[in-house]
Amino acid sequence: MVENEFGMMMKQLREQQGLTINQLAETAGISNSQISRMENGVRGIPKATTIRKLADALDASYGELMSAAGYLEEADGMNAAEQSPAWATYKDKRDFKKMLEEDGELMFDGIPLDQEDKQRIKDVLTGLFWEAKQMNKRKKNNNGIPDGK
Incomplete structure (x- = not known):
């Protein structure tokens, strides 16, 4: 367990x-x-x-x-890039974590973000991402097959 x-x-x-x-x-x-x-x-x-x-x-x-904790297990041996939708462009696939860690100016709703703001956003996105991965894994385990397939 x-x-x-x-x-x-x-x-x-x-x-x-x-x-x-x-x-x-x-x-x-x-x-x-x-x-x-x-x-x-x-x-x-x-x-x-x-x-x-x-x-x-x-x-x-x-x-x-x-x-x-079980968050980092890959689904069906596929990595995150392979799980991206076919329509996703390079910009769509950009790593937001990397973007938040860069020193360049980043704005939200016209307001520049400082390092503390960027860290908060990164923490929230990380939590949401792994929570969604865990939920998807549970759905696959309950049905035996991935949703929408």
């Missing part, structure tokens, strides 16, 4: 850092009861934004935690 694997990994990382549940909770900005439930496999997989907070607090790899 992915929840239990994620929880065991999280607990191991926490203990390696010499942190108590309360210390991790304070550092990550997450309740200690939520962390305890995750470690014991009682709570489901957290959202990507919560995993980001945990990775930062544990000085751990965000990608490894996302993988342990």
Whole structure:
């Protein structure tokens, strides 16, 4: 069960850092009861934004935690580029994460975005992206076939 694997990994990382549940909770900005439930496999997989907070607090790899949580498994062995619609152009496929990390000026609704704004947008998009991937994976598992096929 992915929840239990994620929880065991999280607990191991926490203990390696010499942190108590309360210390991790304070550092990550997450309740200690939520962390305890995750470690014991009682709570489901957290959202990507919560995993980001945990990775930062544990000085751990965000990608490894996302993988342990089951977010990074590829659907049917296809990578993201292969899952793009046929009509998508290069600009449509542009990596928004990379765009947000670049130093060039970026605006939203005519207002320039600072680094804090860009980071917030990146965090929200990351959470939404992985949440959507997880939902799509569940739909495929429930039906046995991808939706719309």
